[in-house]
Amino acid sequence: MRRVAIIGVGITPFKPRYIDKTYFELAYDATKLALEDANKNGAEITHKHLQSTVYGIYNELFERQFMPDIFINSYIGMNDKPGVRVATGGATGGYAVRTAYAEVASGLSDLTLCLGVEKCADCYDEKTGASTPEVLNSIAYSTDMTYEYPMGVNAASSYVSMVNAHFEEFGNPTEEQMALVSVKNHGNAMNNPKAQSPMKITVEDVLR
Numbered sequence: 001m002r003r004v005a006i007i008g009v010g011i012t013p014f015k016p017r018y019i020d021k022t023y024f025e026l027a028y029d030a031t032k033l034a035l036e037d038a039n040k041n042g043a044e045i046t047h048k049h050l051q052s053t054v055y056g057i058y059n060e061l062f063e064r065q066f067m068p069d070i071f072i073n074s075y076i077g078m079n080d081k082p083g084v085r086v087a088t089g090g091a092t093g094g095y096a097v098r099t100a101y102a103e104v105a106s107g108l109s110d111l112t113l114c115l116g117v118e119k120c121a122d123c124y125d126e127k128t129g130a131s132t133p134e135v136l137n138s139i140a141y142s143t144d145m146t147y148e149y150p151m152g153v154n155a156a157s158s159y160v161s162m163v164n165a166h167f168e169e170f171g172n173p174t175e176e177q178m179a180l181v182s183v184k185n186h187g188n189a190m191n192n193p194k195a196q197s198p199m200k201i202t203v204e205d206v207l208r
Helices: 023-038 068-075 089-105 132-140 155-170 175-189 203-207
Strands: 052-056 083-086 112-116
Touching: 023 068, 023 112, 052 068, 052 089, 068 083, 083 089, 089 112, 132 155, 175 203
Parallel strands: 052 083, 052 112
Antiparallel strands: none
């Protein structure tokens, strides 16, 4: 196995929703930023030098576009080059990196692009215009369709079961303790210029 290095990284800012950009444009922007980062020390790498792509795309239902990797492959100039899509739920990003690592370590490619893209806020019910229920329902298709989905299991309920188990073992948290989660998360976002909601808040602000 060969040694592998990440030589460039690009990320678009996190936002509640991108009205002005398509799914494919976000993929292009991230690719462009990654190439610029790889070239900041004088290299001249372009998409022509990339030999393969690993796509981390969890749920095509968000965009109602099956096989989105095929169309992104064309949009970012990777026509006639191999690409593979990884879809492993919440672990999609991690497994995409692992697959890209294996692509280079094995010698199949010298340069590979690892690209993750998603626009879940574009998912909505065409009849009602509502977004959140449709997003939750599309994620619910990740459950066992034979037993879990008919019982109403979805992503939220799978996490709730873990929360309830924690409550049972350690007792219910106070509202102040739960508010600290929001304080921590928004505070950490202040250290990331790409984060969605950076702000300095207090427990009192959350409970107000």
